[in-house]
Structure formats: C-alpha cells, structure tokens
Amino acid sequence: MEKYMTKSVGLLDKAEATANSMRRDELLFSYKGILYPTTVCSPETFKALESFEVRRNDVILAGYPKSGTNWLSQILTDLIAISQKKTPGSESSVNAEEEEEPYLEIGDAEKYERMTKLPSPRLMVTHLRPENLPKSIFQNKAKMLLLIRNPKDVATSYYHFSNGLALLPSYETWDDFFTDFMTKKMAWGCYLEYLSEWNKYADKENIMTITYEEVKENPALSVKNIATFFGIPLTEEQLQLVVERSSFQSMKKNSDKTHGSFGNIFFRKGGVSDWKNLFNEDQSKRMDKAFEEHIAGTKLGKKLKYDLYCKA
Structure with missing residues (x-):
C-alpha cells in the first residue's frame, strides 16, 4: 500500500495547504444537494466522472467517510497483489507508474483519462451515494x-477526523458537530440517507455488503x-499475511510510510463503541429515532445489528 498511497498523500498535503488559507464557510461546496470538500473535489470532476467507463473486472469499495475504507483498501x-502472483507489501507489488488517487471522486477531471491506461484489475474507492456514481458500474x-x-x-470517528484535517470544517464542541451530523451538513451528505440509498442495491449479486464490526x-x-x-484463491499462509498486514496495530505502525504526517489522523483508535465516550442520553435517543425512521428493518439496517452496537 506504501506506493499506492503516495499520490493520495501528495494530494492531501496540497489540499491542507490550500484549506489553511480559506474561511470555514469556503471549505465545502454543494453539488446536486450534497456537500463536498472544496480542496479535493470539484464540479468539473463530478461531471467527468459521469461518463467514466468502469470495467467488469474492476474492484470497487464503497463506504461512507469513517466507515473503515482505509482499512478495507489495505485488504x-x-x-x-496476490491475484497477480505478487507478494503483498513487496516493492514489486505496485508499479509506481501505475498509481492514481484511488478515491473516484477525488482529484482532477483528467484523472479518468489517465485511468483508462491502468491495467486490470483497478482498485477504486468511493464515498459517493449510488446515484452519483458512473452508470457503467451497474451496467457492467x-x-x-x-x-x-x-x-x-461513524459520527464519533468523523468528529475527530474533522478536527484533525484542515480541509474539513472543525468543531469547538461535540454538541456542535452532532447537530450538523444530524442535519445533513456533513461532507458527502447524511449517513442515514446514504444507507437508505445503498439499501436499494443491497440485493444485487455483484454487490457484497460487509460491516466494520464483523471484520473487527x-x-x-x-x-x-x-x-x-472477488474470485481470488488464497492459501492459508496468504490469508494470514493479509490479516496480519491489515490489523490496526500493523497499519498504524506503518502509517508513516503509507499516510505520512496524516497517519495519526487516519489511524486513531480503530475500535468499536467509542461513541459511548461522546454521546449523551438525548443524543443517543435522537440517533435511535433517526435510525428507526430511515433504515431499521431494511436489509442493511438488520446487518448493522443496531441493538447490539448502538444501545448502551
């Protein structure tokens, strides 16, 4: 993952430097009713993304911010690398010339043209809702x-993340953040709406849903x-290697190489139930009610095991 992340870290460095000279109200822009970070996304990029041709054998990871996309990207x-008969982590596992920012919606509008030259399978990651992804993903x-x-x-992790990165609006208090989180003022939109939209695709045979908690x-x-x-055969030894390299301890230890100065921001705790350190009783009930209204009873709602992980 070291070389794979080089482009992302460079882009983040540049975005942070730009964001430091911006007012708080300039950090996010709205596109089709959803907010995005001004320094890493643009309307031009979203427009170009619409016609991007996804290949049938591409490997795509979709997840809302702070759901564990960094972790699953490592896996x-x-x-x-294993499918290409390479050893994970070895110098030869990734070709530096074949790098591109893996997050589909992040970067310049010309990236999709460059991506046509990348060999298969290409790894793509996205925080977008399904209706804002290229139609070719579903057609192919x-x-x-x-x-x-x-x-x-997700809310708890996003709060700490927002206060760690200049490219996102920071918050003086958790209460202020929680209000914005529950009133759709987050970059990449409302999480419960995100789940509700993706639930419409949950039965498709080309989509596998997995929870952060079950991987943990x-x-x-x-x-x-x-x-x-994904049709990738694994030996027991390869399986153990992937598990070991993707453990929180291993990724945090390696974060200087993979994420540079952003390592501590991306790898904070990596646990479950940290929300109990921030949510008060009223906030907890408010989230319970919103979950009930948006997603409880659906396929994704059941898979989240809300009562197990979100009830004190």
Missing part, C-alpha cells in the same frame, strides 16, 4: 464491496469471504 490492495456489473458501520461510531470480530473469515467474492 483489497493485498488481495489484488463490476463487483463492489459495500462497507457499512454503526452510525454512532473475525478478520480471517472476513478476508476469506471477500477473496471468495
């Missing part, structure tokens, strides 16, 4: 891993299931 990067039935996480931990609970089984879904 998928290693699995792709590219396989996609949909990663979801309990909303209280049983990493080996999760990696095995993901590899099976």
